[in-house]
Amino acid sequence: MSAPVDGRLLAQLIAQGTAEGADMATLRGIAEEAGELGASRALARLGLDDPKAGKDMGELRELLEAWRDAKRSAVKAVAGWVVRMVLALVVVGLAVKLGFWGLGK
Structure with missing residues (x-):
């Protein structure tokens, strides 16, 4: 040790x-x-x-940062879609509850 x-x-x-x-x-x-x-x-x-190690480490850092950005963007997109779906369900629920569903017939 x-x-x-x-x-x-x-x-x-x-x-x-x-x-x-x-x-x-x-x-x-x-x-x-x-x-x-x-x-x-x-x-x-x-x-x-080796002499290329510094460049390789720089490229790996850039790749890791790009991965983190992509992951952040994906999470934001999924959250946005979930919020939109919940709001759409609320609007549909309100339409059914208030009787607007039958007006289209």
Whole structure:
């Protein structure tokens, strides 16, 4: 199980290294390189380590936004039709209740 990534462990290790005589700039450089290496490995595991990954992610975001827009539009359209059907049924019910149904004969 991995430790939470909040920086406390890194701060403790840097403090320990400084107390043992290591240069602060060197320790910060090591921490930065370790972070870069970890990020690179994570991206590689996800298949996002090639030069086209940024463009691909942009296209995926656009596609997801288009999907959300389409879904929102579909929900609005269905809601509109439901409201129209309910209103039509109310009008037909009122016409029958008030006797307007027989006037057309």
